[in-house]
Amino acid sequence: MDVRLNRLYVILIQIGFSLSFRKVRDDIYILHEKYALYKGGGNMEKGTVSYGRDMPAKQGRLKIFFGYAAGVGKTYAMLEAAHQAKKEGIDIVVGYVEPHARPDTLALLEGLETLPNKEIAYKGITLKELDLDCALRRKPQLILVDELAHNNAPGSRHTKRYQDVEELLQAGINVYTTVNVQHLESLNDLVSSITGVMVNERIPDHVFDRANQIELVDIEPEELVKRLEEGKVYREHQAKRALSHFFTTENLAALREIAMRRTADQLNRAALHEGKEKSARAGEHILLCLSSAPSNAKVIRTAARMADAFHSGFTALFVQTPGTKELSGDNIKRLRSNLRLAEQLGAQIATVYGSDPAEQIAEYARVSGITKIVMGRMNHRQNPLFGRKGLADRLIELTDLDVYIIPDRQPLYKKTFRKPRMPKERFTWKNTGSILLCLLVSTIVGALFYNAGFSESNIITVYILGVLIAAVWTGSHIYGAACSFFSVAAFNYFFTEPQFTFQVNDPSYPVTFIIMLFSSMIASSLASRVKEQARLAAQKGYYTELLLESSQKLQQGRTEWDCLRQTAEHLNRLFDRPILYALSESGKELVFRIEPADEERTLAELSAEEMAVARWVQKNNKHGGATTNTLPNSKWLFLSVRGSQSVMGIVGIPVVGYSVPDAFEKNLMIAILSECGLSQERIRLEEEKNRAALQTQKERLQASLLRAVSHDLRTPLTNINGCASILMQNEDKLSRESRKKLYTLIHDDTDWLINMTENLLVATQLETDKENFEMTPELLDDLFRSAVSRLGRRLADHHIAVQMEDPMLMVSVNAQLVERVLVNLMDNAIQYTPKGSNITLRGYRKDDMAHILVADDGQGIPEDAKNHLFDMFFMVGQGKADCQRGLGIGLGLCQSIVSLYGGQLTISDNNPTGTIFQFTLPVFRTDRTERPEIPIG
Secondary structure, three states: OOHHHHHHHHHHHHHHHOOOHHHHHHHHHHHHHHHHHHHOOOOOOOOOOOOOOOOOOOOOOEEEEEEOOOOOOHHHHHHHHHHHHHHOOOOEEEEEOOOOOOHHHHHOOOOOEEOOOEEEEEOOEEEEEOOHHHHHHHOOOEEEEOOOOOEOOOOOOEOEHHHHHHHHHHOOOEEEEEEEHHHEHHHHHHHHHHHOOOOOOOEOHHHHHOOOEEEEOOOOHHHHHHHHHOOOOOOHHHHHHHHHOOOOHHHHHHHHHHHHHHHHHHHHHHHOOHHHHHHHHHHOEEEEEOOOOOOHHHHHHHHHHHHHHHOOEEEEEEEEOOOHHHOOOHHHHHHHHHHHHHHHOOOEEEEEEOOOHHHHHHHHHHHHOOOEEEEEOOOOOOOHHHOOOOHHHHHHHHOOOEEEEEOOOOOOOOOOOOOOOOOOOOOOHHHHHHHHHHHHHHHHHHHHHHHOOOOHHHHHHHHHHHHHHHHHHHOOHHHHHHHHHHHHHHHHHHHOOOOOOOOOOOOOHHHHHHHHHHHHHHHHHHHHHHHHHHHHHHHHHHHHHHHHHHHHHHHOOOOHHHHHHHHHHHHHHHHOOOEEEEEOOOOOOOOOEEEOOOOHHHHHOOOHHHHHHHHHHHHHOOOEEOOOOEOOOOOEEEEEEEOOOOEEEEEEEEOOOOOOOOHHHHHHHHHHHHHHHHHHHHHHHHHHHHHHHHHHHHHHHHHHHHHHHHHHHHHHHHHHHHHHHHHHHHOOOOOHHHHHHHHHHHHHHHHHHHHHHHHHHHHHHHHHOHHHOOOEEEEHHHHHHHHHHHHHHHHOOOEEEEEEOOOOOEEEEOHHHHHHHHHHHHHHHHHOOOOOOEEEEEEEEEOOEEEEEEEEOOOOOOHHHHOOOOOOOEEOOOEEHHHOOOOOOHHHHHHHHHHHOOOOOEEEEOOOOOEEEEEEEEEOOOOOOOOOOOOOO
């Protein structure tokens, strides 16, 4: 096609939607986005229509080469774009290109790296598919994947190729792909009505809509027909058949128009601002009626197109009646297929219970803010004998909404006459006894009425009452009908002339019998229906209670594992089967647990293939396994527990050997999992908040520590510097006593600095590397003597005493840390007691713990200071560390060290004066015979 004609089509499409200056401004904005996409690795060629949309940076970008039929040149245009991308330095590979017998197209594969295809044996032939795992390992910047709507061969990870593409995008790989207009799900019925061909390979519209670029590849229909005749698209015999069926000029022209309109719709959609979409959604909401009818798929696609046109919400409602429980065979398959189709097209699935679909739909529409209802025609003829109106007519009467009826070409079908089915309820003596009792009581009461002279109508009422009671007791239409029949027979036998025979003399009695039979059967049916409604209401109430209970318990969860366990418990109660659950943590393998916990055998039998499905679900944040299109041969259905940002956990539900969850149960399950995900996310956010608060507190402590250190280092360093200057300048002039005094000051200040530095080093190591403190057996007596020797001259003005009940008492500790505790406690006693005071170190054993006491006989510690004594930077009598030399971290550090061994540092008053610090350490256990405990006096 001439380039100028291509440009003309572009202009026509642009003008068709640019009806105002605002729209023109939006189109200019889109063109700006196109340029940005092109600079980012996309390719915008002449003679094409494209649009762009921003996607999350972590995902790859998708470009679709869109055509209205095979042979328009989609693959050719994609390969040309690939060569252009390669020239720009982009790492590009060919993942899969359909091996068409087209020389010009195959020639473009030369010079491009091509990944090997995955070969799958199926029914005696070898099929070639995209090797998804190879592509993920190679991980190029850009990969070509032809035929987006292709169905993968059985045994592949995904049943659809578009799912392979989604996984590639999830891995951050950009994708070029091709698709034709007839493969879009929502357009399938429209294309089928035009061409008469039903396309089986289809993609959901959301896959098409999420593309960053759509490139319309277009040629004239006459030129495409010419290419077919020349054998450039199909082989000769295939081309002849195609030209006589699908590829007629009229069909191609119609398909071309649909493709252009769909592309233009996408262009218009991209121009809508988010605020406009939200306001549109607030104004319109479409309700679709789901059923198992063959035409329901067309209704779903039509409703999806309407929702897309109105930019509105889209809900698919399924009314579950007593009859839907009996669906089987093709009906249940179609119903499940229609449910999946509605989900793929973006509908929110809802389920209600009731015996009257019209009333249930009308009530749901009223409370949910529905503005339009879309439904198909009834799939069977209504019986005009009783004047019963159809579903559409009743909806129009019950609501003020617009009701759209979607016609189809499928013939109406009539229900075939079949033998009456036997009731599902088995014969039970209890139900039989109930109806016999009702008959007996009704007959006795009727006899009393008969003898009392009451009319026959009163006796008939008694029998009808008995039928109602029997129907309520048994809950079965069969037993109710039987009771109705026998009630008529009993009335005839006992209360009509001649009595005690089944003969009838009065010609009006047969009419009475018929009216009585119909009245009693209708009453029985109504009673059974009421009981069924009560059962459904009780079931729905149970589900609602289960959901509320789940929500309440999840709100009380303290850990993420608690949330997952409670969710598994509720799913186990809901489906009556074991439930797997695992926490999803970045960089960690999945570790499954099972509910109930005694199903360990089931957990042990979990195969490597099932674990692979679970890991895939965790990685891609999607559902996989049984009943899905991803690894459907799995025995388990794995579901991701989703938060607002990522996967919070994985839940596995066995399917093989169990019933498949219906639509309502599935919705309930998804609701519980969503609540679990939000609860887990809440817990993670709280933990992050606590970590942030702890980090802030650490930074505040570090700032206080830096301030205290900078203040306290100044005084001893100034003293040391001054004393050293005096000695250097006046050493010959100073007396021996003066020099000794200066040396002593330097020594004391240096000891203080060493002690402070060791405290800081230990505090830092406890904060960052507490696991690396080696535990060794140590004699407590040696620890006491080492601590005393480290204090050295500072103890010269005090009396120190070491008391050991057992000199061989050993403790399992880190010697450096325990010495630091003893040194700090004794230094604290030296600092706050006058000269000449007594300091006592005492150790003894009690049970499996060694008790250590550091006591002094000073003036003691005030009561109000005891509560803050172990706080960082607190000092008795001075408040904070800035007020005098000393950081105030010694006792707080001692408490931290003691807590490593499971103990606690306590303070008490000494008798008569002074203070006692006491803590415990674990005793080192040996195989030798234990010494008897020495009583402590």
